[in-house]
Amino acid sequence: MRTITLMALTTLTLLGAAFAASGTTTPATPASTPATTVAGPMLTAGQTVNVNTAPLADLEKVPGLGVKLATAILQARPYKNQADLVKKVKGIGKMNIKKFGPFLTY
Template sequence: MKKLYFALGMTLLTLATNVCFAETKAPAQVSKAEAAAHVAQKISLNTATLEQLEAIPGLGKKKAQAVLDYIAQNGAIKNETQLTEVKGIGEKLAAKISPYVSFN
């Protein structure tokens, strides 16, 4: 009977440990998840931060920085066509990210 209780206790302990580890996330995963939550709303492309732009699927850090650099040099991006003038962003990528951004 003691063996049964011991086995049951160990099983419960193992399950509890697995649940705790499953819910624990590395800092990078948390920040990306939080960033993705911000993408659920359209981001104003012309006022967004680097972190907000990085969270847009398909953009990444280099292209997000390229967007900021373009805006700093040329002013606001007014539409998807103008977005293709940013280094590294072609028509396909502009179309892919346009549902996530507004050009206000």
């Protein structure tokens, strides 16, 4: 058992050294670069999207909304207000609506 553990540690050490020597690194994202999604850059403060008319790509740009929630929003349209959205869409609650609520209009 001790031999197997020692061999495993040696292998991991060698793999780590080989990876480090390869020069492969993950570049840091500059702080000035806006967050992006597949659909494009995320919305920033003051920007809004109408949940009753926006296509999926626009809903995906709302911070805190992923593809799953954006798709659920599309499928449960129309909405009268924020309370109606929370009521109709499973996965949207009082806590996470605080994150993306300011980016939505009805």
